[in-house]
Amino acid sequence: MRTHALLPLSAIALLLSACxxxxxxxxxxxQDVNSTGVVAGVGVESQDVTAVTDAMVKDILATPxxxxxxxxxxxxxxxxxxxNESSQRINKNLLVDRLRINLQRAAKGKLQFVSRESAxxxxxxxxxxxxxxxxxxxxxxAQATAGADYRLIGRINSLDxxxxxxxxxxxxxxxxxxxxxxxxxxSIWSNLYEFKKGGQDDAIYR
Amino acid sequence: MRSIxxxxxxxxxxxxxxxxxxxxxxxxxxxxxxxxxxxxxxxIEQLLEPNAEVPAALRPYVLRDxxxxxxxRVLNEAMAGLTALELSQPETAQRLLSDAQALIETxxxxxxxxxxxxxxxxxxxxxxxxxxxxxxxxxxxxxALADFSDPxxxxxxxxxxxxxxxxxxxxxxxxxxxxxxxxxxxxxxxNCSGRQAxxxxxxxxxxxARPGIKVPAATDNVLLIAEVGQAPGKxxxxxxxxxxxxxxxxxxxxxxxxxxxxxxLLTGQQIEDVYWQASTRGGRAVDKILAGKASFRDxxxxxxTGAAVFAQISANLAxxxxxxxxxxxxxxxxxxAVLGMLVSVGSDIVAASTHPEADTRTWSTLPDRIYxxxxxxxxxxxxxxxxxxFHDAKGELQRAVEMKTFRSGACMLVWGRQYPGSYPSxxxxxxxxxxxxxxxQCKGACTxxxxxxxxxxxxxxxxxxPYAAASELPAKDEPSVRFRxxxxxxxxx
Numbered sequence: 001m002r003t004h005a006l007l008p009l010s011a012i013a014l015l016l017s018a019c020x021x022x023x024x025x026x027x028x029x030x031q032d033v034n035s036t037g038v039v040a041g042v043g044v045e046s047q048d049v050t051a052v053t054d055a056m057v058k059d060i061l062a063t064p065x066x067x068x069x070x071x072x073x074x075x076x077x078x079x080x081x082x083x084n085e086s087s088q089r090i091n092k093n094l095l096v097d098r099l100r101i102n103l104q105r106a107a108k109g110k111l112q113f114v115s116r117e118s119a120x121x122x123x124x125x126x127x128x129x130x131x132x133x134x135x136x137x138x139x140x141x142a143q144a145t146a147g148a149d150y151r152l153i154g155r156i157n158s159l160d161x162x163x164x165x166x167x168x169x170x171x172x173x174x175x176x177x178x179x180x181x182x183x184x185x186x187s188i189w190s191n192l193y194e195f196k197k198g199g200q201d202d203a204i205y206r
Numbered sequence: 207m208r209s210i211x212x213x214x215x216x217x218x219x220x221x222x223x224x225x226x227x228x229x230x231x232x233x234x235x236x237x238x239x240x241x242x243x244x245x246x247x248x249x250i251e252q253l254l255e256p257n258a259e260v261p262a263a264l265r266p267y268v269l270r271d272x273x274x275x276x277x278x279r280v281l282n283e284a285m286a287g288l289t290a291l292e293l294s295q296p297e298t299a300q301r302l303l304s305d306a307q308a309l310i311e312t313x314x315x316x317x318x319x320x321x322x323x324x325x326x327x328x329x330x331x332x333x334x335x336x337x338x339x340x341x342x343x344x345x346x347x348x349x350a351l352a353d354f355s356d357p358x359x360x361x362x363x364x365x366x367x368x369x370x371x372x373x374x375x376x377x378x379x380x381x382x383x384x385x386x387x388x389x390x391x392x393x394x395x396x397n398c399s400g401r402q403a404x405x406x407x408x409x410x411x412x413x414x415a416r417p418g419i420k421v422p423a424a425t426d427n428v429l430l431i432a433e434v435g436q437a438p439g440k441x442x443x444x445x446x447x448x449x450x451x452x453x454x455x456x457x458x459x460x461x462x463x464x465x466x467x468x469x470x471l472l473t474g475q476q477i478e479d480v481y482w483q484a485s486t487r488g489g490r491a492v493d494k495i496l497a498g499k500a501s502f503r504d505x506x507x508x509x510x511t512g513a514a515v516f517a518q519i520s521a522n523l524a525x526x527x528x529x530x531x532x533x534x535x536x537x538x539x540x541x542x543a544v545l546g547m548l549v550s551v552g553s554d555i556v557a558a559s560t561h562p563e564a565d566t567r568t569w570s571t572l573p574d575r576i577y578x579x580x581x582x583x584x585x586x587x588x589x590x591x592x593x594x595x596f597h598d599a600k601g602e603l604q605r606a607v608e609m610k611t612f613r614s615g616a617c618m619l620v621w622g623r624q625y626p627g628s629y630p631s632x633x634x635x636x637x638x639x640x641x642x643x644x645x646x647q648c649k650g651a652c653t654x655x656x657x658x659x660x661x662x663x664x665x666x667x668x669x670x671x672p673y674a675a676a677s678e679l680p681a682k683d684e685p686s687v688r689f690r691x692x693x694x695x696x697x698x699x
Binding site: 084 | 330360363364
């Protein structure tokens with residue numbers, strides 16, 4: 001009788017053993033780059049924006065052709081020739097605005113920045129001053145707006161890989177920067193920033 | 207020595223004891239979820255134009271999002287984004303769809319909601335919705351249409367790359383990354399940016415995947431997109447609804463499209479079959495989890511049946527022993543019968559609490575097929591609106607709607623749908639005007655549409671007969687009738 005009584009108890013134990021759940025996935029990690037941390041996705045994130053722009057500011061300021069000139073070089077640094085060829089939707093101004101502002105602050109007059117984005121706005125104001133609609137302001141009138149010596153170009157590229165079996169995703173992102181001489185087309189400075197991130201979604205999403 | 211009367215009295219307490227036991231048993235397993243789930247309501251409302259009145263067509267999604275929170279956020283944002291496009295509000299669509307895209311890209315590892323959904327006692331549909339690969343890809347597609355309104359087309363191209371990557375989730379390598387609408391539009395966008403070399407690369411990829419597709423000329427600055435049919439359906443099949451299947455819900459009556467503007471008439475070519483993309487995904491990792499849940503439920507049901515039989519036999523033996531005045535044996539057999547009954551009912555409750563059902567939440571406003579055409583237009587000229595005509599397999603016009611227009615620099619994207627994502631009034635009827643143009647241009651017989659229908663059928667290997675009518679589609683499979691055990695223990699008076 002006692003043996004028979006154990007049978008249903010074994011069945012309950014068997015049922016409860018199935019409460020355990022397997023495969024919780026792996027958290028996202030940086031791979032083959034210096035910084036680490038748990039992030040939400042495999043694309044460019046805020047920490048990448050700060051890291052890449054800080055690195056570029058340091059490198060540009062260490063380039064004698066750019067900063068050790070008798071006259072401060074004039075640079076156009078905006079997103080007009082900065083391309084996003086990656087698979088991630090991104091506001092490119094996040095990168096170029098931070099780069100320009102930090103560079104301007106760190107350069108302390110060794111570089112001057114020409115704003116082509118403001119060209120229409122400036123032209124409109126100059127016209128109003130010269131037509132007498134407004135007075136001349138307090139600044140000395142210039143014959144023409146500033147011409148630039150260099151312009152920043154760049155590109156965001158990415159290479160995506162995904163395993164349909166394991167659900168693992170990886171993205172290699174490469175961000176390139178170049179300063180182009182606007183007289184002779186020579187590239188006087190270039191650098192790149194790259195990183196690779198990978199992660200694995202929970203099995204329930206695969 | 208216990209009397210039979212004592213035993214009968216003991217049995218009256220069995221249901222109470224049983225309820226406590228089962229409650230304790232289940233409490234040891236995973237929680238049943240939704241009640242404890244953190245809800246972050248109102249995200250869609252935050253993404254809409256601040257201080258502006260919420261359009262009536264978007265209001266249902268705002269309310270649904272408030273109610274359902276993170277669980278259905280991607281689905282609600284995707285559907286709201288599509289509706290915003292229908293309302294010609296691409297900036298709103300950008301905000302909604304980009305948020306959905308970010309959620310899709312989020313890696314769910316050690317996530318409490320995902321953990322819960324893997325539990326035997328919580329349905330798969332409890333997890334946060336990210337959608338199937340074809341639904342995720344369509345988020346990228348609509349986001350690209352919304353991003354077209356930006357002067358910089360980089361993000362629109364990035365959206366289409368994102369969409370293509372989602373399609374690589376197919377388990378079958380044959381069908382990975384075969385959504386040719388993505389490189390097709392990307393190539394056209396490259397032409398808009400004056401980057402012909404990159405455009406050619408994209409069109410090569412299109413022709414490699416489907417050689418019959420005509421690619422745009424470098425000077426074509428107008429892309430016309432027509433979305434036809436109803437979204438693919440998801441059906442939970444199998445005895446316990448643990449298997450996910452896809453069904454073409456569209457009747458296939460519309461097999462061709464034409465675009466008209468002024469006296470101009472263009473015939474659209476099919477570029478995508480959304481149902482095909484849904485149905486060629488192959489096996490999913492989550493299918494194994496659901497199969498495990500189903501197996502767990504089967505085991506619990508079998509144990510319940512076995513224990514019920516055991517209890518019945520023990521009860522019969524107890525009866526016999528009681529008749530022979532052997533109260534010792536009667537008491538022991540009765541005890542076993544009670545134990546068997548406890549196990550049976552407990553296992554039955556465990557089985558009933560197990561949820562192997564597949565998640566059938568669907569983006570129901572997607573189209574079944576997508577058609578395109580390209581042409582050149584003078585952007586400075588005063589333009590009349592484009593209209594989109596829907597034709598049957600013989601080329602006969604069924605109806606037409608006015609299309610939505612989005613401009614970016616020297617290029618124009620014109621978009622129309624057969625079935626509205628929200629209110630039908632978002633799509634103005636243009637049947638009379640369209641019929642007039644087609645009649646004039648075709649001189650009574652629009653053979654071009656019927657010919658293109660044949661080419662489309664060849665390109666996408668679809669039969670030219672109408673698909674199954676919605677009413678003929680398999681209804682959601684009900685589980686086969688299960689024998690519900692009832693334990694009647696008979697004891698002598």
